[in-house]
Amino acid sequence: MPEAARVVRARPLSPHLQIWRWHITMACSILHRASIFAIYFGLLLLSAWTLSLAAGPQAYLTYIGVVGSPLGLLILFGVSVMLFFNLAYNIRQAFWDMGKGFELKIADATSWACIAFALVAAVVLWAGLIIAGAFQ
Template identity: 65%
Template structure:
């Protein structure tokens, strides 16, 4: 179908981030996609660790020095946060699949819980790792 002036018809604009009010469920959706990417990256780090381990002590020592650097520990902490967030988000999603938790206040509250659980659980794991000497 063409417009009366011979060109393409005017099409409605799709809603965008500037149109919608920011809310927790939107942040959870975006964070869930980011967590999937982070977990893929974590799997690559784990595969690199296994390859370094199989390649001998020199290669393993070099890999561990990279992972044990401050930047490497920051990346590993981020992967840990995303792992725990992904677990909490998938539990939340399971309840949604069962038909529960769709009220806006409940959805917002469970989103905050998922984000908080991701951060707090990662901090607890890293504190325990620090006390047991695993971060040395």
């Protein structure tokens, strides 16, 4: 019995970033993944702080010197922005789990709201720290 001729069909290609139109919900998804890494990094900084406390006054002063440098403060500010972003994104995700907020305009607006909240909350936090004299 002869074999039937196989028909090779063209398979659809997966969408790629070069053909996708960039949109804010995509950026929010990427930022959410980045925020998880930033929070892990923040936990490493917190662990280093506790280890420096346990290691003695000289180690603690060295740690405070590194973290209190302009680069260290910038990193801490970035971690706080990502922490606030993760908080806002997870609240948004909770509404998605309830089946709400999937409409395009609402999804875009909540994406912008997450980013805006993260930036404003971090600036307010750091302004409060500066006013309270935390960096003297």
